[in-house]
Amino acid sequence: MFDRLAQMEVRYDSLSRDMSDPVLVNDQKKFQAIAKEHRLMEPIVEKYRQYRKVADGIAEAKAMLSESDPDLKEMAKEELASLEPQLEPIAEALKVMLLPKDPNDDKNIVIELRAGTGGDEAALFVAEMFRVYLRLAEQHRWKVQVLSESFSGIGNGLKDVTAIFEGDRVYSQMKYESGVHRVQRVPATETQGRVHTSAITVAVLPEAEEVDIKIEAKDLRVDTFCSSGPGGQSVNTTYSAIRITHLPTNTVVSCQDEKSQIKNREKAMRVLRSRLYEVAEETRHQAEAKIRKDQVGTGDRSEKIRTYNFPQNRLTDHRIGLTNHNLNMVMEGQLQPTIDALIAHDIAEKMKGEPVAV
Numbered sequence: 001m002f003d004r005l006a007q008m009e010v011r012y013d014s015l016s017r018d019m020s021d022p023v024l025v026n027d028q029k030k031f032q033a034i035a036k037e038h039r040l041m042e043p044i045v046e047k048y049r050q051y052r053k054v055a056d057g058i059a060e061a062k063a064m065l066s067e068s069d070p071d072l073k074e075m076a077k078e079e080l081a082s083l084e085p086q087l088e089p090i091a092e093a094l095k096v097m098l099l100p101k102d103p104n105d106d107k108n109i110v111i112e113l114r115a116g117t118g119g120d121e122a123a124l125f126v127a128e129m130f131r132v133y134l135r136l137a138e139q140h141r142w143k144v145q146v147l148s149e150s151f152s153g154i155g156n157g158l159k160d161v162t163a164i165f166e167g168d169r170v171y172s173q174m175k176y177e178s179g180v181h182r183v184q185r186v187p188a189t190e191t192q193g194r195v196h197t198s199a200i201t202v203a204v205l206p207e208a209e210e211v212d213i214k215i216e217a218k219d220l221r222v223d224t225f226c227s228s229g230p231g232g233q234s235v236n237t238t239y240s241a242i243r244i245t246h247l248p249t250n251t252v253v254s255c256q257d258e259k260s261q262i263k264n265r266e267k268a269m270r271v272l273r274s275r276l277y278e279v280a281e282e283t284r285h286q287a288e289a290k291i292r293k294d295q296v297g298t299g300d301r302s303e304k305i306r307t308y309n310f311p312q313n314r315l316t317d318h319r320i321g322l323t324n325h326n327l328n329m330v331m332e333g334q335l336q337p338t339i340d341a342l343i344a345h346d347i348a349e350k351m352k353g354e355p356v357a358v
Contacts, residue, residue, distance in 0.1 A: 001098065005048040012038065012045045040106070044097045051090045057083045099350050104206035105172035110274040111204050114160040115152070116180065118198020121187045123157030125308075126200050128331060129181065130161050133174075135333025142167030147255045147267050164207065164270060171206045176342040178204045178305075185310035195311060199304075207270060208277030215273065221245040224261060244268045251275055320345045 015038040064076035115122035149161040241256035242264040255268040
């Protein structure tokens with residue numbers, strides 16, 4: 001492991017020199033690729049240097065124990081008592097950092113929320129969960145673009161909403177949200193106080209770039225139509241909304257968020273590439289006949305991943321057996337502790353079943 005870390009440090013220093021090369025700065029594409037690699041390696045190299053500093057300090061303190069001066073010996077003992085407990089946690093952190101990475105972790109995401117069983121109550125929960133994700137995005141300073149949304153006939157409910165989240169390692173945080181989210185509560189329209197169960201589906205797709213998915217123009221059918229808003233009110237009278245159908249897979253994507261037809265087309269193509277990328281990834285996994293055991297859950301949209309029980313103020317994540325009674329705080333946007341627990345479980349499982357990348 002440490003040979004690998006030493007090689008990474010050499011590579012990191014080389015990248016640092018490249019980034020200050022005035023010739024390279026003019027080649028934006030190459031510069032961005034080098035800057036990205038440098039950014040990804042930086043926390044690992046810094047942690048390795050921290051490990052070396054502590055290890056060197058321990059070695060020096062042990063050497064001082066052989067000195068005849070009692071004051072130096074006492075100083076060495078104090079130094080060892082301070083440094084030795086630090087070494088193993090740093091080494092464990094390095095092992096985690098060197099675990100095989102999900103190649104999609106650095107990608108932006110396309111997130112799709114849809115009402116399932118439960119009618120209007122499910123639509124209301126779609127809107128509420130989308131607000132939770134928006135607050136999470138604010139905490140991480142991610143940029144959000146709403147691509148499309150379909151309003152229900154009651155309150156502020158949403159039958160479905162599709163958005164792009166852009167920022168630092170969005171997919172690494174949000175990928176655990178894919179699946180069926182079950183909600184149990186007394187609807188506002190319930191006169192007898194009975195608890196109803198409804199569900200919504202959340203799909204988190206890593207955003208595919210053009211290099212990931214090649215789409216031929218001949219495989220697309222593009223339709224335009226007038227945008228509309230809540231209750232069918234006209235947003236504009238021009239044919240700016242876009243519906244794109246990928247004929248080989250019959251995948252349909254629409255976008256009416258922008259007043260510009262060109263911008264709507266660009267956004268729709270981003271969603272289409274991400275959906276096709278997801279299909280390609282799933283096909284590849286099936287062809288390899290490999291279950292992704294290093295993931296928390298399967299990510300299958302039919303899988304019930306979490307229950308939100310409002311009468312008990314309880315959130316239960318069924319994949320890792322996590323239960324807490326602070327649902328009210330979660331719905332205010334404090335979802336990060338749940339995500340952190342899922343990430344920690346994921347890392348623990350990987351360390352059981354996967355070798356460290358050395």
